[in-house]
Amino acid sequence: MPDLALSPTAPNRHRLLWPAMATMLVIGWSSGFVGIRFANEEASVFLLLFWRTLLSGVILLPFALAFGPRLSLRVVLSQIAFGVMAVFLYLGGFALAIEQRVPTGLVALISDLLPLAIAALSQPVLGERLSGRQWLGTAVAVAGVLIVSFDSLTVGVAPLWAYGLTVGSMLIFAFASVLHKGRSELHIPVHQGLCIQTLTGAALFGLCALVAGDGLAPPLTRDFALGMAWLVLIATFATYSVYYTSLRLFPVAKVSAAIYLSPPVTMLWAWALFAEPLTPAMFAGLAVTLAGVWLTSRT
Template sequence: MTIPIGVPRWRGRAALAALCAVFVVCWSSGFVGAKLGAQGVDVRTVLMWRLLPLAAGLLLLTGIRHRATRRRADPPARLTRSQLLRQVGIGALSQSGYLLTVYWAIGLGVSTGTTALIDGVQPLVVAALAGPLLGAAVSGRQWLGLGLGLGGVLLVTWADATSPRTDAPAWAYAVPPIGMLCLVAATFLERRDPSAPRPLRNLTIHCTTSAVVFTALALAGGAARVPAEPRFWVATAWLIVLPTFGGYGLYWLLLERVGVTTVNSLMFLVPPVTTAWGAALFGEPVTALTVAGLALALTATWLAAVRPDRPARGTGTAPAPATSRRPAVRSRV
């Protein structure tokens, strides 16, 4: 009995679609976990206990893998001092600076959906700055997308800030953009790295750097304690399992399966999914203005979504170099 040829293909596509859906849910869950952990606990305490066990586990895993690769006939090149310093800088920006601002903003009362949307315009800012900083061609669609994306962010932020259910001070809405700019800086620092990407090694350096930074901040501020609240440890486990291993692991898996363009497109679904999480779990406000802002931001990202290896039409510019076609640095919220 033969199996219709369309069935395996359909199953493969369904499985890939399911992976994409799980990836979006896992990535957006990081903002939810941040709010769960920051309720009644100092942000520095949350970040210290999230990063310490994660960094320890990654150091152990990297050590085991390094020992195994040393037995090969062609072991990978050793990590140079300049490469180490570059990855420490990327980790300090993309994790330490970014996570501190996200957790701080959410702890102050900024909604999870608004924070995720401000994070979500990072690729638009990177695309707009690629011309002056990387010498890449920037199309008019990308500039238009940036303008519309910023308009969408302003609409959602205004709806959140003026809602009667919001208790965040006005200045708190200036905190998430600082974290987004940290991600932008980390992206350009990473794209200037001529060496081949090493996801596990780089993630280990980033997490170890952040563990040191957050432990130092907690010790300096008297926040280095062991919380007794069970909810805190549930939130910590949530943050380690779902957004870090689930989201980041699926991120690299999908990069191999569908490519960077599709994965970046999936990232644009994170803000609306996070908004739904926040409304369902925390009663965060969702108004017509919120929906309009999210729709405007999604339209903006669609306009700006051009193939990274295709020059803008009519420019006569050659494809961008390989270093600029790396996936953008993404937050592990």
Template sequence: MYTSRGITAAPHRDALLGAAIGTAFVVTWSSGFIGAQLGAGAAPASTLLAWRFIVAGGLLLAWAAWRRPRIPPRDLALHVLIGALGQGGYLYGVFAAAEHGVSAGVDNLITALQPLIAAVLAVPVLGERITRRQLAGFAAGVGGVALVVGGDLRGGAPPWAYALPLAATLCLVGATLLERRTRPSIGLLDALTVQAGISALLFTALAGATGGLAPPADPAFWTAVAVLVGPAMLGGYGLYWVNVRRSGVGRASALLYLTPPATMLGAWALFGSTLTPLSLAGVLACAAAVAVVLRAPAAGSRRNGRGPRALRRSRVRRAAADPEAWGGSPPTPERRRAASR
């Protein structure tokens, strides 16, 4: 079959770009857990979160003041709600659960339900497709996370505290579905500016109400803030939305299964945490689960009967009919027949 160089190279470049963005997302999202661990002994969670968003919001607002973007009122209102759910609600649930005695393992395991819940709800809400193979991959991902965090699955917290990470998970799912359903038109940095601003207001009010707004002088606190602002928020949270927009809710959410293994490896490298054979098996299980989900046909690719092969044939036919695809010479009948196969 005759194909133009551009037709064959474009999907390859797109796949490499997607893999690079996905890898960067997993690493930077996982840094949020490392930052939380760095600052855990220096200040309460409300103080750490308040200053995370005060710093992040200040930087983003300064950038916005220089650019002077025009944000439609509808998009402003939507991103206020998305930020309140995806950053305020999600982070408060995760951090508050830890403060009330929920172990990191249980916290991670409950929030690991997010990809499965998001993928299932994206079917009726967004019209995305989920195949049986993908559903099996999502379920296997939960099992892999359970193996990764198996050494820290302990009780001791009051029963109501276990609802906090579940509420956090539902907040992130709600923010994701809302953004995809309404499709605000503003760019990513403008969206992050609005979301950081509302989160700064929420967590500043919370920290002020509990008397914990004043930051400590401990260098560990400011190191944690730097990690939470740079890699975790501007990197991880920003790349989360990039992945959602590029590949859909289900496939992007599946990458979250790789964050507990990445966090575990980071904690081992930085804090000397123990790696057990069971947790290493969990790493492999998570990787296999994500591979199953991502290798399945993209959501919605067959809604109109045009799967990946049909779309590729269509592109090749168009290229065959375009003289520019053949260096300016008109396509011969033989080339047309070959391209239509």
């Protein structure tokens, strides 16, 4: 499995590269809903995340050992720390918030504001300054996300700390994304980095599942197996690979802006696979979000 990093001049030579990668990123990012929808009825959130990350890491392990440079202890420890942030704290934080009865619509909305946090962090940490047009595009995209999510928003009765957990999880992933862009030791071949990160997540999620009394045995059902296949192959391998590669090639705020399209595309997945209804507000929100992403991503 080759290193997915490209030369710095590649984006200038291939004008269609970013639209193609942004499309793959949005499809993959939004598809996580499908795998969770299949598997969530069969297992607790920590057991689900344990098997998602364990299978991902085990599949990648032989490729990580056979292909790519020899990794120093410093690089491995950096990848482990990144896995704690980008896999365990990010995915686990949202999962725990939902388990504490924070409404799913509110969790999804906070998660989908990730690009806004990344845009705010990219200037002080990386020196990537957004133009006035890009900030306008960000505001328009956020408005589109709010339109799409409005019907599903409720406050709920979860403890106060659980609401803070959703915001904290989003901010942690935003910081991890900016960190990945700025630290050279994180720029190893994608399959090696993702292997270390997912195995780190598997160890921590497995410990959480044991503490919660869920055990580690997977449900032997068709829906759980289908959900795992979807989460591993599409939501993990395809999505994270495209995301990390995009961060190496393009400004971090530009990459993250594509994620604003995740909510409306998720609703299209739900309509196509689970016959969930589409509303005029969803299409209006999609149009507004597209305009905002276009303004933010334009060069």
